[in-house]
Amino acid sequence: RCLRLTIRDWDKAINIAELSKDLQFKISRACIPFEPKRYSACVSKQLHGINASVTAQPRKNEPPKLGDRKDSPKVSPPSDLAVIQRSSGTAFAIAPELLITNQHVISNCGIIEIHAQGNKLRAEIVDSDAKVDLALLRVSGLKRAYARLRSPQAIRLGETVTVFGYPLAGSLSSDGNFTTGVVSALRGFKNADGEIQISAPVQPGNSGGPLMDSSGNIVGVVQGRLELSRSAATTSGIPQNVNFAISLEALATYLNKNNVAFQESAASKPLDMAAVAELAQSFTYYLECRGK
16 A cells, blocks of 8 residues: 555554655655664654644644733634545456455555546455455446456566556656566565565555566566565565565466456567556556545
């Protein structure tokens, strides 16, 4: 999800659900020079300051105290601080009216909207599985192009892969973002099965997007990147372009479990990267989530 948490005990450090992207950027920029241990302490300090300023704001029916002077001007009490929980991610069509994304992208959504050709279409959750981090969505009336899974499913170490999605919504292109890389490892974080590691750059908001081979066939679902806070707990270094995706095998198993009649395509002669990007644009969507 676009507004991912950067420290484990965020809920203890601040009493509002989410920060604006501007505040997150300022916090990260202020703390990025520090090593992992000092980075976490810096983020906590920044959040503490924001928390204090938020809780100090006057609430409804509590006008600011302007002193004991009888001629103090009357001030209308401000309304409660409204925190609208919003996040975003990526989804792609796998069959008519059916989209795939990550479970963590839609886990706290009260309303899910898919942006398609200038319109916002409401999506409903067909199935959601936290164990494999996949979710199946239905969008009535969505009948554009849909992706094809590669067959056979075997993927090779070092193979070229591409990523398309809608990262850092509001900051980067609303037409989507296309990156390339290779398969860095055939297992995920801590040797996890059902995941692969990729070098194609991934940012918050890419989650749920398609991972494709050089022929434009689906070989996985982008999951996310290794966060600094997660790495600091297990390593002493700062992660450099360590990103993960749900494997093609795990995706196919999930679709079969939900009786989705997906299409397959054999790997063919590599396409021009511009052609792969155009293909990805035809079946990939920006997903907007509003909290419950």
